[in-house]
Amino acid sequence: MTNTELRSALVRGREAVDETVAFWLTVNGKWEEETATARLCEQSAPYLRPITFNRPQEARIGADWLWWFIDRDTDRCFGMLCQAKNLKKDGKRWTIGFDQANKNGMQIKLLLSAADSLDVPATYILYCGNEEYRAGLQCRAHSTSDCTICPRAGVSVLSALGAEYLYDRDPTGCAVTAFQRSQPLEDLVAPKAPDGAMWETNFESCTGDVQKFLNQPQYGAARVAKQLFDQVSALRSTVFTKAHPSFELAVVPRGNPVYDLLPADRGHFSRPYFRDVLRGLRRSVPQYVRDAEAGRVDRLPAEVTAAVDKIIITYL
Numbered sequence: 001m002t003n004t005e006l007r008s009a010l011v012r013g014r015e016a017v018d019e020t021v022a023f024w025l026t027v028n029g030k031w032e033e034e035t036a037t038a039r040l041c042e043q044s045a046p047y048l049r050p051i052t053f054n055r056p057q058e059a060r061i062g063a064d065w066l067w068w069f070i071d072r073d074t075d076r077c078f079g080m081l082c083q084a085k086n087l088k089k090d091g092k093r094w095t096i097g098f099d100q101a102n103k104n105g106m107q108i109k110l111l112l113s114a115a116d117s118l119d120v121p122a123t124y125i126l127y128c129g130n131e132e133y134r135a136g137l138q139c140r141a142h143s144t145s146d147c148t149i150c151p152r153a154g155v156s157v158l159s160a161l162g163a164e165y166l167y168d169r170d171p172t173g174c175a176v177t178a179f180q181r182s183q184p185l186e187d188l189v190a191p192k193a194p195d196g197a198m199w200e201t202n203f204e205s206c207t208g209d210v211q212k213f214l215n216q217p218q219y220g221a222a223r224v225a226k227q228l229f230d231q232v233s234a235l236r237s238t239v240f241t242k243a244h245p246s247f248e249l250a251v252v253p254r255g256n257p258v259y260d261l262l263p264a265d266r267g268h269f270s271r272p273y274f275r276d277v278l279r280g281l282r283r284s285v286p287q288y289v290r291d292a293e294a295g296r297v298d299r300l301p302a303e304v305t306a307a308v309d310k311i312i313i314t315y316l
């Protein structure tokens with residue numbers, strides 16, 4: 001199964017964001033994250049279906065939306081909590097605001113903790129400006145002749161667990177490494193070629209079903225999960241600490257996780273990275289997502305309405 005139409009919709013969305021950003025850069029030298037998100041949703045419709053509801057102002061934790069990717073045929077799904085962030089230029093320096101704080105604490109910690117309450121990974125949707133704006137920045141797999149990634153990097157996605165690690169390691173240089181470690185949003189779905197086998201530090205410690213997930217092509221929601229997991233797995237492989245050959249249960253009280261026995265290793269991350277990402281991959285769609293879809297937003301649990309004012313549903 002591929003999902004060519006969804007992929008095309010995300011490409012349209014990213015191109016529209018690039019246009020909007022270029023316009024606002026000309027007008028006043030910057031753009032607003034909300035404007036970019038609105039363009040992304042409008043131009044990717046109906047494949048991105050936003051469902052909005054009220055969120056108490058005091059509950060703001062910095063997350064912008066909760067995104068559920070649902071396999072049409074099987075009900076398997078993957079959820080992630082998203083926060084939009086602009087890549088900003090400050091003279092010659094790039095900044096990304098991972099260190100922003102409010103009275104409740106650092107935004108990145110609040111985002112990770114809100115994701116914990118929802119049992120999904122946290123992610124940043126990075127608005128990186130148009131190509132002219134981000135001149136000089138290069139992706140991690142850059143090819144000088146004809147890079148296929150950099151021109152599409154205007155709307156990118158990065159695991160927040162990875163972002164936290166990059167920030168802790170180098171607070172002043174993390175905007176550049178975050179750009180390098182992110183991937184174009186559209187690459188989460190419908191690749192031209194199937195994803196290949198992943199090399200993973202803890203592969204030998206994984207159960208057979210998780211090994212299959214890592215080394216066999218994945219489609220739909222599982223592919224979205226694998227793409228995001230690949231980001232943290234690649235970061236884990238840059239840290240030369242020994243793998244931790246123990247397991248832990250991925251406790252997903254409201255969920256029905258596809259993989260419930262995962263390596264407990266955390267490398268240099270703040271928490272075990274397998275669980276961080278893979279708890280978002282479920283065998284069935286959470287009831288609150290069905291409620292939102294049916295317009296029963298009054299039934300949404302407090303941990304959802306405290307975290308976001310929007311759920312986006314995408315069928316694969």
Ligand SMILES: [Zn+2]
Nearest residue numbers: 139142147150
């Ligand atoms: Zn590149």
